[in-house]
Amino acid sequence: MDPLYLDHAATSPLRPEVREAMAPFLDARFGNASSRHRWGREAAAALEDARADVAEVLGVRPSEILFVRGGTESDNLALVGAWRAGRSRSAPPRLVTTAVEHSAVLEAARWLREAEGAEVRELDVSPDGRLDLDALEEALDGTPALLSIMSVNNETGLRLPVAEAAALARARGALVHTDAAQAVGKIPLSIAEASVDLLTATGHKINGPKGTGILFVREGTVLEPLLHGGGQERGLRPGTEDVAGAVGFACALRLAVAEQAESARRLETIRSSFGRAIRDAIPGARVNGSGGPRAPHVSSLGLPVEDGAALLMALDLEGVAVSGGSACHSGAESSSHVIAALYGPDDPMATVRFSFGLGTTEEDALAAVAVTREVVGRFSPRAARAAP
Amino acid sequence: MSRVLVAMSGGVDSSVAAALLVEAGHEVVGVTMKTFCYSETPAHGKTCCGLDGIADAKRVADALGIVHYVFDVEEDFTRDVIDDFVAEYARGRTPNPCVRCNSNTKFRDLMARGRLLGCDRIATGHYVRIEDGGEGPRLARGRDLSKDQSYFLWGLPAEMLPHLLFPLGALTKTEVRERARALALATAEKPESQEICFVPTGDYRDLLRRRLDGAHPALEPGAIVATDGRELGRHEGFAGFTVGQRRGLGGGFSEPMYVVEIRPGAREVVVGTREELGRDVVRVGELNWVEAEPPVPGARVSVQLRYRAPAVEAEVEAVGDELLLRLREPQPAVTPGQSAVLFTGDRVLGGGRIERAWRVSDVSA
Numbered sequence: 001m002d003p004l005y006l007d008h009a010a011t012s013p014l015r016p017e018v019r020e021a022m023a024p025f026l027d028a029r030f031g032n033a034s035s036r037h038r039w040g041r042e043a044a045a046a047l048e049d050a051r052a053d054v055a056e057v058l059g060v061r062p063s064e065i066l067f068v069r070g071g072t073e074s075d076n077l078a079l080v081g082a083w084r085a086g087r088s089r090s091a092p093p094r095l096v097t098t099a100v101e102h103s104a105v106l107e108a109a110r111w112l113r114e115a116e117g118a119e120v121r122e123l124d125v126s127p128d129g130r131l132d133l134d135a136l137e138e139a140l141d142g143t144p145a146l147l148s149i150m151s152v153n154n155e156t157g158l159r160l161p162v163a164e165a166a167a168l169a170r171a172r173g174a175l176v177h178t179d180a181a182q183a184v185g186k187i188p189l190s191i192a193e194a195s196v197d198l199l200t201a202t203g204h205k206i207n208g209p210k211g212t213g214i215l216f217v218r219e220g221t222v223l224e225p226l227l228h229g230g231g232q233e234r235g236l237r238p239g240t241e242d243v244a245g246a247v248g249f250a251c252a253l254r255l256a257v258a259e260q261a262e263s264a265r266r267l268e269t270i271r272s273s274f275g276r277a278i279r280d281a282i283p284g285a286r287v288n289g290s291g292g293p294r295a296p297h298v299s300s301l302g303l304p305v306e307d308g309a310a311l312l313m314a315l316d317l318e319g320v321a322v323s324g325g326s327a328c329h330s331g332a333e334s335s336s337h338v339i340a341a342l343y344g345p346d347d348p349m350a351t352v353r354f355s356f357g358l359g360t361t362e363e364d365a366l367a368a369v370a371v372t373r374e375v376v377g378r379f380s381p382r383a384a385r386a387a388p
Numbered sequence: 389m390s391r392v393l394v395a396m397s398g399g400v401d402s403s404v405a406a407a408l409l410v411e412a413g414h415e416v417v418g419v420t421m422k423t424f425c426y427s428e429t430p431a432h433g434k435t436c437c438g439l440d441g442i443a444d445a446k447r448v449a450d451a452l453g454i455v456h457y458v459f460d461v462e463e464d465f466t467r468d469v470i471d472d473f474v475a476e477y478a479r480g481r482t483p484n485p486c487v488r489c490n491s492n493t494k495f496r497d498l499m500a501r502g503r504l505l506g507c508d509r510i511a512t513g514h515y516v517r518i519e520d521g522g523e524g525p526r527l528a529r530g531r532d533l534s535k536d537q538s539y540f541l542w543g544l545p546a547e548m549l550p551h552l553l554f555p556l557g558a559l560t561k562t563e564v565r566e567r568a569r570a571l572a573l574a575t576a577e578k579p580e581s582q583e584i585c586f587v588p589t590g591d592y593r594d595l596l597r598r599r600l601d602g603a604h605p606a607l608e609p610g611a612i613v614a615t616d617g618r619e620l621g622r623h624e625g626f627a628g629f630t631v632g633q634r635r636g637l638g639g640g641f642s643e644p645m646y647v648v649e650i651r652p653g654a655r656e657v658v659v660g661t662r663e664e665l666g667r668d669v670v671r672v673g674e675l676n677w678v679e680a681e682p683p684v685p686g687a688r689v690s691v692q693l694r695y696r697a698p699a700v701e702a703e704v705e706a707v708g709d710e711l712l713l714r715l716r717e718p719q720p721a722v723t724p725g726q727s728a729v730l731f732t733g734d735r736v737l738g739g740g741r742i743e744r745a746w747r748v749s750d751v752s753a
Contacts, residue, residue: 307501307504309459309460310501310504310505311504313457313501313504313505314504314505314506316455317391317417317455317505317506318506378503378504378506379504
C-alpha cells in the first residue's frame with residue numbers, strides 16, 4: 001500500500017496553481033514592496049492586488065486585511081494587540097474564550113494573564129459543540145471584553161456557534177475575534193454574517209504556502225503592534241513584506257472559497273463512509289464531536305486503546321499518516337486539552353485525528369480503516385474480533 | 389526481512405547497532421526512551437529531558453533512512469529506577485540503576501511496544517551475545533571483554549531471549565568506532581557516557597538531598613567507627629559512602645582504610661583494613677535466571693560481584709528464593725545492593741542483588 005496522507009488539518013499540499021502564482025515573486029520580481037523603484041513598485045502592486053483579492057473573497061475592505069506570517073501570529077496579534085490597545089485607551093478588556101481553542105489563542109490569553117494581569121475566562125464546550133450562552137453572557141457582563149471563539153475546532157472539526165456568540169458579545173459592546181484557520185474553504189464563511197471584528201486565517205491549511213496568513217481587522221478596531229520596525233502593514237506588522245506569500249495566500253483562498261461547496265460535499269461523503277466503516281470495524285470506537293455540527297474534513301476518533309502514542313506510531317509504520325489530538329505536540333506523547341475539555345480529563349480513549357483534503361479518495365479512507373482495524377487488534381484482540 | 393525495533397540512546401554504540409541492522413536488510417525502527425527530566429518539571433517537557441540524546445539519535449536515524457520515535461517511560465523509570473536508587477542509598481546500600489532499568493523498564497517496554505508496532509525483534513547496542521548451540525538461545529559475554537555488559541543484563545526474563553538481537557556482541561569498541569566513522573555517523577566521535585543518566589552532574593548526593601526529606605537519617609551526621617567499635621571520626625551522612633570506598637575517610641591512619649560496612653540503624657560507617665574488607669559468603673536476593681534451569685546446590689559457578697571486576701570461583705550452597713554462595717577466596721567490596729551475576733564460562737546463568745556478605749569464620753562461629 002502506498003503511504004496515505006490523512007492529516008490535512010495539520011497541513012496540506014501546495015496547489016500547483018498557487019505555486020505558479022507565487023513563482024514570479026520568488027524569481028525575477030523579487031523586489032521589496034517598500035522600495036520606490038521599478039522593482040519595488042512591481043512588488044507593491046502585486047501585494048495590494050493580493051490584498052484586494054483577499055478582501056473581495058471575504059467581502060470586506062482591502063484596508064481591513066493585514067498580511068501576517070501565519071495563524072499563530074495572527075491569533076497573538078488579535079488577542080495581545082487588542083488587549084493592550086484597550087489598556088492604553090481606557091480599561092483592558094476581559095478575555096473571554098473557550099476551553100477548546102487552539103493553543104495560539106489559549107496560550108496567548110494565559111500569557112497575558114500571567115505576564116500582564118489580564119482577566120481571562122475559559123468557557124466550557126459540550127461534546128456536541130454547544131456553548132452555555134448564559135455563562136457567556138455572565139462572562140461578558142459588567143466590563144469591556146474581547147471574545148475569542150474559534151469557528152471550527154482543529155482537533156474535532158466541531159463548529160462553534162460564532163455568529164450567535166458574536167451577536168451576544170457585540171450587543172454588550174465587546175470585541176469579537178474568531179480563529180477561522182480550519183473553517184476557511186471548509187464551511188461557508190461570511191464575516192458580515194458572523195459579525196466579528198477580528199478574524200484569523202492561515203495559508204497552509206488551504207493548500208497555500210506555510211508561514212502565510214491574515215488578520216482581518218474591522219475598520220475602527222484598534223490594535224497595538226507586537227513588533228516594531230519599518231511601519232509595513234499600517235505599522236501593525238512591520239517587516240519586509242512576503243509578496244510571494246501574500247500572492248500565494250490570496251490564490252489559495254480564492255480557490256478554496258470558490259470550491260467550498262463542492263469540496264464540502266465530496267469530503268462529507270468520504271467522511272461518512274469512513275465513519276460507518278470505522279464503527280463496523282472497531283466496536284467501541286467513538287467519533288469525537290459526532291453529535292454536533294462539524295466541518296467536513298475532520299474525523300477525530302476515540303479508540304479503545306490504552307497506549308495512544310504507540311497507536312500513532314503503529315499507524316505511521318503501516319503507512320497511515322494521522323495525528324493525535326493535533327500536530328502541535330510532537331516528540332514525546334502529550335494529551336489533548338480539547339478532548340479533555342469535551343470528554344473529561346480521565347477519558348480512557350486514545351485520540352486519533354483523520355483529516356481529509358485535496359486528493360483524498362473514498363478508497364483511501366477505506367484503506368485507512370482496514371489498517372486501523374488491524375493495528376487496533378494488536379492492542380486489544382477483543383476490539384477487532386467482533387468485526388467480519 | 390523482518391521489522392526490528394532498535395533502542396537508540398544517541399550514543400555511538402546504539403547508532404552502529406542500528407546501522408548494522410539496516411545493512412543486514414531489516415526494516416529498522418529506531419526508538420529513544422525518554423526516561424527522566426533534568427529539571428524535574430515534566431509540564432515543560434519540551435525543553436529538558438535528555439534532549440541531546442534524542443536529537444542525536446534522530447540525526448543518526450535520518451542519516452540511516454529509518455524512522456525514529458520517542459517512548460516516554462518517565463513515569464515507570466521514576467518509580468522503578470530513581471525511587472529504588474534513592475531508597476537503596478537511604479538503606480545504606482549501593483544500587484545498580486542500570487540493572488534495574490534493563491530488568492524492569494527498558495526491555496519490558498521495548499518488548500511490549502515492539503509487539504504493538506509489529507516488530508519481530510528487539511535490538512540494543514549492548515556488548516553481549518546471543519549464542520545458540522542448538523539448545524535454544526543463551527546470553528553470553530560480549531567478545532570485547534573490556535566492554536562486556538552482561539553484568540547489566542542478568543535481569544532479562546528468559547522468554548525474551550528468542551526476540552533479542554545484539555549486533556555489537558562480536559565487535560570491539562574500536563571496530564564500532566571505525567564503523568561509525570566509515571558511515572560518517574553524527575555520533576562517531578561522541579565520548580563515552582560514564583555517569584548515571586539521571587545524575588548528569590555525577591553527584592548523586594545532590595539527587596538524594598532533593599528526593600529524600602532533608603532530615604533523613606541517611607543524610608545526617610554520624611560516626612566513623614573501627615571494626616572494634618572505636619569512634620575514629622565523623623561523617624556527613626552514610627548515603628555518601630559505599631563498601632570498599634577508600635577516599636573521603638580523612639587521613640591519619642597507619643595503613644589504608646576502607647569502608648567495610650554501613651550500619652544505617654546506628655548511622656555508622658565502619659572502616660577497616662583491606663584484610664578486614666574481604667568476604668567469602670554472599671547472600672543474594674531478587675533472583676532471576678536467564679537460563680531455564682537454576683544451578684543446584686554444590687554447583688561450581690563463577691560470579692561477578694561488580695561491573696568490571698573479574699569473575700571469581702564460587703560454589704552454590706543453597707538456592708531458593710535467595711541464593712547462598714561460598715566464594716573460593718575472600719573478595720573485597722562485596723557490596724549490598726550491587727549485582728551478583730553468575731556465569732558458566734561466558735554464559736550468563738542469572739543473578740540477583742547482594743543482600744549481605746560475611747567471612748566464613750563469622751558464619752561458622
